[in-house]
Amino acid sequence: MxxxxxxxxxxxxxxxxxxxxxxxxxxxxxxxxxxxxxxxxxxxxxxxxxxxxxxxxxxxxxxxxxxxxxxxxxxxxxxxxxxxxxxxxxxxxxxxxxxxxxxxSLKKADWTPLMMACTRRNLDMIRELMEHSADPFLRNKDGWNAFHIACREGDPLVVRYLLEVAPDVWTSESKTRRTPLHTAAMHGREEVVGILLERCDYNPDHKDSCGVTPFMDAVRNGHISLARLLLEKHQASPTAADILGVQPVHQVAITGQDQALRFLVRELHVDVNQRATGSQLTSLHYAAKEGHVSTIKTLLDLGADLHVRDKKGRTALHMASIGQHAEAARTLLQLGLEDSQDASGTMARQLAKKSNIMQVFNYI
The missing domain is CATH 1.25.40.20 (Ankyrin repeat-containing domain)
Structure with a gap:
């Protein structure tokens, strides 16, 4: 041919x-x-x-x-x-x-045409599929139904329509126990979250299989006005912990959301030195581990303690050294010079030597 x-x-x-x-x-x-x-x-x-x-x-x-x-x-x-x-x-x-x-009909990963249509902000097309008996309750391999996808995309007209024609569609959870509210919160779909809080009976601190709540999803992704909405309209907890004992104040340090840190500490009065229950890590430990220099500075400005140790005796300086984050280690040393002289500093130097960032210590 x-x-x-x-x-x-x-x-x-x-x-x-x-x-x-x-x-x-x-x-x-x-x-x-x-x-x-x-x-x-x-x-x-x-x-x-x-x-x-x-x-x-x-x-x-x-x-x-x-x-x-x-x-x-x-x-x-x-x-x-x-x-x-x-x-x-x-x-x-x-x-x-x-x-x-x-x-x-199902494509790979069990996506239906309705699910595909919900990735587009086209209410008329979704309505036509529904009028031809499309099933919004069908779930793909991850456990998402069409409503999860609509909430991710954030078109309030589509979300309202699906709730009208299938009032119980909001009750579905993914295989990791994530609800459409989690999805909308994570993606910053504030108007959709407002609809869900108005129309659906979600538990304020419903946790997915990792213990993450919608409030955690919102704040760790920097959606502060949405986080406020969850607090005011849903009485969400700003200090709920996931299965590792990590709270929102720790999660925003991991993702480097400086404004969210200020929101939690200054507006909600969350303890900046709060420890994760399992590891005893603080937000400063997490920020140093990820190498977020601006977040380290924000935390210190908010009153974070440089000298707090986790259950293994490590300070934030140790975490920066382990992660080979030279600029983070330099920042911590410059803001807490005494650490470079005591036992904590000695241990950090040893870790830095193993991590090939020893030059940071040599120039402090």
């Missing part, structure tokens, strides 16, 4: 040039290939290309005249309906549904 001819057939399909595509097929005798051929590593067929690029006339031609099965799938088990829904091509979605495409 002529490879150049096949490449041109794919190109004309992707470009949406129906007239040239028809002529090329007839001239080169490619009708059978147009119907059945899977191309490249993806295993796409022409109907996949047409649906993905939103070429309704070519889609109709391939189904009606070429005779391609609309349920044909590629190597990811995507059907044409998945392609059209994921790219937001509503006309193609409408046509495929009218022609009888299976509305809840």
């Amino acid at each position: 002529d490879e150049d001819g096949l490449k041109m057939l794919v190109k004309l399909t992707q470009d949406g040039d129906l007239s040239s595509m028809k002529n090329h097929m007839q001239t080169c005798g490619l009708m059978e290939a147009a119907r059945d051929k899977h191309f490249g590593r993806s295993g796409d067929t022409l109907i996949h290309y047409a649906a993905r690029h939103g070429h309704l006339d070519i889609l109709e031609f391939i189904i009606k005249e070429v005779g391609t099965d609309m349920e044909v799938y590629n190597n990811d088990y995507k059907r044409p309906l998945h392609e059209a829904a994921s790219m937001g091509h509503q006309a193609c979605v409408s046509y495929l549904l009218q022609e009888g495409a299976k509305v809840d």
Whole structure:
């Protein structure tokens, strides 16, 4: 079979040039290939290309005249309906549904066309899928349903619509026990969080399998106004701990959210030297371990104690040395010079030597 001819057939399909595509097929005798051929590593067929690029006339031609099965799938088990829904091509979605495409077909990782549509802020397309009996309660391999995905994307119209047509859809949890509220909080979808707090009966401090609450998700990602909303409207706890005993004040140090640190310590009066119950690490330990220099400075400005030790006897200086974070170690030494002279400093020097950042100590 002529490879150049096949490449041109794919190109004309992707470009949406129906007239040239028809002529090329007839001239080169490619009708059978147009119907059945899977191309490249993806295993796409022409109907996949047409649906993905939103070429309704070519889609109709391939189904009606070429005779391609609309349920044909590629190597990811995507059907044409998945392609059209994921790219937001509503006309193609409408046509495929009218022609009888299976509305809840599953691609790899068990994603449905409705889930794909929820990655787009297109209420009309989602409504059409639902009117063709799409099931919003189906879950993908991670345990997410379409509502989780809608909450991640953050379109309040879509979220309200799904709650209207499927009032219990909010109750679903992922395989790691994360709720749609966790998802919306993590991604900073404040308006959606407001809807969820208004319409859904979530436990204020519902924990996922790692012990993380929606408030933790919000604050460690720097979504402070959303965190305030969870405090004011949901009575979330600013000091709840995950399964390792790590609190929000520690988590924001890990992610380097300086403004969130100020919010927790100055506005909510969280103890800046609070220890994680398992490791006895403080926020300063965590910031040093991650090498967040600005966060170290913020913590010291908020009253963090340089000399606090974890259960293994390590200070923040040790953590910076272990992590080979030269600038963090330099900052800690400059702000607490006495540490370089005592037993703590000796231990840190030994760790630094092993970590190839000894030059930091030599210049202090």
